[in-house]
Amino acid sequence: MCGIAGILSRPRGQPPQARELSAMIGRLAHRGPDGNGIHLDGPAGLAHARLAIIDLAGGAQPLANETGSVWVTFNGEIFNFVELRADLVARGHAFRTQSDTEVIVHLYEDHGERFVEHLNGQFAIAVWDRERERLVLARDRAGIRPLFWTEAADRFLFASEAKALFALPEVPRRLDRRSLAQACTFWSALPPGTAFEGVQSLPPGHVMVVTAEGRRLERYWDWTFPSAHEAAPADDRPLADALRELLIDATRLQLRADVPVGAYLSGGLDSAIVATIVRRFTGAPLRTFSLTFEDEEFDESGFQREMVAFLGTDHTSIRCTRADIAAAFPRAVFHAEAPIVRTAPTPLMLLAGHVRAEGYKVVLTGEGADEVFGGYDIFKEAKVRRFWARSPGSASRPRILERLYPYLRHSPAAGRAFTQAFFKEGLEHANEPWFAHAPRWTTTRRIHQFFSPALRESLAGWDPYAEIAGRIPAAAAGWVPMGRDQYVEAHTLMSGYLLCSQGDRVAMAHSIEGRFPFLDHRVIEFANRLPPQLKLHGLQEKYLLKKSMAGLLPESIRARTKQPYRAPDSQSFFVAGRPVDYVADLLSPARLADAGHFDPVAVGKLVAKCAAGRAIGFADNMAFVAILSTMLLEEQFVRGGEGGKGAPACAPGLLAA
Amino acid sequence: MQDVKQAVRQFLLDNFAMGGGVTIADDTSFMEAHILDSTGFIELITYIEETFGLAVDDEEMLPENFDSLANIEGYVARKRAQAPAA
Numbered sequence: 183m184c185g186i187a188g189i190l191s192r193p194r195g196q197p198p199q200a201r202e203l204s205a206m207i208g209r210l211a212h213r214g215p216d217g218n219g220i221h222l223d224g225p226a227g228l229a230h231a232r233l234a235i236i237d238l239a240g241g242a243q244p245l246a247n248e249t250g251s252v253w254v255t256f257n258g259e260i261f262n263f264v265e266l267r268a269d270l271v272a273r274g275h276a277f278r279t280q281s282d283t284e285v286i287v288h289l290y291e292d293h294g295e296r297f298v299e300h301l302n303g304q305f306a307i308a309v310w311d312r313e314r315e316r317l318v319l320a321r322d323r324a325g326i327r328p329l330f331w332t333e334a335a336d337r338f339l340f341a342s343e344a345k346a347l348f349a350l351p352e353v354p355r356r357l358d359r360r361s362l363a364q365a366c367t368f369w370s371a372l373p374p375g376t377a378f379e380g381v382q383s384l385p386p387g388h389v390m391v392v393t394a395e396g397r398r399l400e401r402y403w404d405w406t407f408p409s410a411h412e413a414a415p416a417d418d419r420p421l422a423d424a425l426r427e428l429l430i431d432a433t434r435l436q437l438r439a440d441v442p443v444g445a446y447l448s449g450g451l452d453s454a455i456v457a458t459i460v461r462r463f464t465g466a467p468l469r470t471f472s473l474t475f476e477d478e479e480f481d482e483s484g485f486q487r488e489m490v491a492f493l494g495t496d497h498t499s500i501r502c503t504r505a506d507i508a509a510a511f512p513r514a515v516f517h518a519e520a521p522i523v524r525t526a527p528t529p530l531m532l533l534a535g536h537v538r539a540e541g542y543k544v545v546l547t548g549e550g551a552d553e554v555f556g557g558y559d560i561f562k563e564a565k566v567r568r569f570w571a572r573s574p575g576s577a578s579r580p581r582i583l584e585r586l587y588p589y590l591r592h593s594p595a596a597g598r599a600f601t602q603a604f605f606k607e608g609l610e611h612a613n614e615p616w617f618a619h620a621p622r623w624t625t626t627r628r629i630h631q632f633f634s635p636a637l638r639e640s641l642a643g644w645d646p647y648a649e650i651a652g653r654i655p656a657a658a659a660g661w662v663p664m665g666r667d668q669y670v671e672a673h674t675l676m677s678g679y680l681l682c683s684q685g686d687r688v689a690m691a692h693s694i695e696g697r698f699p700f701l702d703h704r705v706i707e708f709a710n711r712l713p714p715q716l717k718l719h720g721l722q723e724k725y726l727l728k729k730s731m732a733g734l735l736p737e738s739i740r741a742r743t744k745q746p747y748r749a750p751d752s753q754s755f756f757v758a759g760r761p762v763d764y765v766a767d768l769l770s771p772a773r774l775a776d777a778g779h780f781d782p783v784a785v786g787k788l789v790a791k792c793a794a795g796r797a798i799g800f801a802d803n804m805a806f807v808a809i810l811s812t813m814l815l816e817e818q819f820v821r822g823g824e825g826g827k828g829a830p831a832c833a834p835g836l837l838a839a
Numbered sequence: 840m841q842d843v844k845q846a847v848r849q850f851l852l853d854n855f856a857m858g859g860g861v862t863i864a865d866d867t868s869f870m871e872a873h874i875l876d877s878t879g880f881i882e883l884i885t886y887i888e889e890t891f892g893l894a895v896d897d898e899e900m901l902p903e904n905f906d907s908l909a910n911i912e913g914y915v916a917r918k919r920a921q922a923p924a925a
Contacts, residue, residue: 600900607870631856632858785857787858799879
């Protein structure tokens with residue numbers, strides 16, 4: 183796990199210089215503290231910051247093939263490198279190292295840009311083919327590792343994080359207004375958009391070939407689902423057994439490392455499955471970590487202790503307070519490089535710091551199981567709403583909604599009539615791919631009322647549903663409805679927010695690599711082929727996954743209803759009814775007016791409501807966190823003049839000037 | 840006698856329709872205009888109970904009573920008629 187960066191100059195552009203590559207990769211030191219490398223070759227320059235995990239002695243990058251005609255800089259892991267290497271050696275390739283990186287250059291020699299189809303892993307890769315004078319960029323299927331690019335002064339620039347692009351003074355630094363509207367609707371910008379104007383992401387599952395003449399973008403993999411008419415088998419035990427074997431194999435592959443591997447225990451089902459598989463089916467030692475909260479509403483330490491006792495693991499946890507979140511939030515935003523609507527990435531960044539201090543670089547987590555196996559309430563909600571949509575006048579059908587959301591203190595199910603009216607909106611769109619997500623996006627989009635008049639005007643006519651519809655394959659119309667819901671979830675919240683702002687970025691802030699057995703593409707493909715009733719069985723989530731682990735987990739964990747991971751939001755930033763200093767400063771009318779994104783009067787009302795402790799709903803909390811994170815981005819990347827030069831050590835230090 | 844509609848309108852402008860120069864007509868549906876979400880109705884009903892000194896029964900928590908300024912005015916008037924202030 184590492185950071186990568188590079189430059190490809192067009193004929194009229196300046197050839198890349200070592201000092202430029204050094205400056206770029208220097209901004210990614212948190213991703214790769216174990217060493218740097220640069221390779222210059224005429225119009226191309228590659229850079230690498232290394233976090234040594236496999237082949238500690240020989241795995242330095244950039245790295246070349248036998249003849250030096252193919253070079254690679256790579257962030258991530260190729261989990262099946264052992265098998266790929268054996269196959270390549272049998273076909274006559276000579277290896278110089280024991281690293282997973284080296285399989286990439288040899289696979290490229292044999293397959294060109296289709297090398298990526300052979301990889302099982304999580305990766306962002308740049309290959310420089312000096313004979314054909316082309317740069318090939320590739321990103322893993324689920325979107326676990328990040329890759330950004332831009333063009334400036336007749337040169338193509340890429341990097342693991344935007345802050346490395348900003349190391350070059352010719353790259354402009356401005357927040358992108360359309361991406362802000364997207365983040366304040368879908369929870370993240372939609373690829374290829376990013377928080378920054380002119381900076382683009384390589385979407386998950388894509389390859390891009392860049393030459394002096396131009397760019398060619400191709401999708402090599404995507405989520406796909408069966409058509410609407412497949413029945414579940416009468417006996418689903420063979421499928422449950424096959425799933426368990428596949429998960430064991432995925433976990434075994436992901437334990438490959440020349441350093442010890444830890445695991446997170448959230449208290450939920452998914453991380454419990456991963457930890458249990460490590461304990462029961464592999465010989466790997468099990469070291470576990472968890473987060474606890476002072477706020478009871480968010481804390482799952484009881485379930486965590488239960489799993490620790492059950493597995494007998496060597497375990498530590500850190501306790502996260504509201505004050506911790508307030509103090510660390512600016513640093514989390516600096517790493518996320520995106521407006522965020524929840525503070526939840528912040529505690530995970532603090533946990534990564536703890537893991538690192540304990541001497542670990544790699545952790546396995548349960549990320550992805552909810553998207554792959556149908557764990558989220560949004561899937562249940564959509565199922566009930568589709569059932570209701572078939573008989574919109576029914577009084578009894580919407581009552582099923584009351585069975586959802588038991589964990590929320592301020593449950594939307596409290597006022598039945600209003601809850602029903604909320605979920606009834608858009609009921610006539612039951613066949614649209616975004617049907618499941620419309621209620622969530624409507625709530626999130628309430629943030630737009632805080633936009634400045636100028637921003638709102640520039641967004642006139644902006645249609646969030648058209649944005650989504652344009653990104654969904656035509657074949658989706660024939661899929662099972664739940665497949666459409668999962669597709670949208672995987673391509674918005676999962677890849678855009680959970681794996682980035684709440685995943686790679688906050689873990690890599692402390693040089694921690696997350697690994698996700700549920701996102702092995704074989705697991706995704708297996709699950710996507712399943713009839714939906716084996717995921718959501720009635721309203722029981724992750725049915726087949728739970729069945730596959732019957733007898734292997736404590737029943738209280740296995741049968742537990744999902745509790746989404748959350749952290750205290752607006753209340754973290756107020757002490758005795760007053761905002762903490764940097765918040766008061768950033769959200770002052772003068773600062774807001776100067777930045778131009780938000781309406782100071784509206785934000786003032788929101789801050790007053792939060793200060794009084796009256797912001798109990800999701801909409802207010804998301805608005806507050808979105809506004810604060812956007813203002814932090816403006817401060818750190820646009821106004822700061824340093825373009826994200828260094829991570830803020832702590833909140834007051836950053837903003838006290 | 841308080842102006843119920845004006846008081847509720849101001850409450851909504853301070854707490855929900857905070858930006859965007861939203862105008863709330865007497866018959867604007869809070870739900871359809873996205874002024875309130877379902878949590879918002881809990882806050883609204885709490886405000887009405889505290890401000891107008893009445894208790895909203897569970898079976899009264901209906902859009903017909905709370906989804907517009909006019910509905911709220913009518914509801915408050917009916918409740919006051921039922922239980923005149925001492």
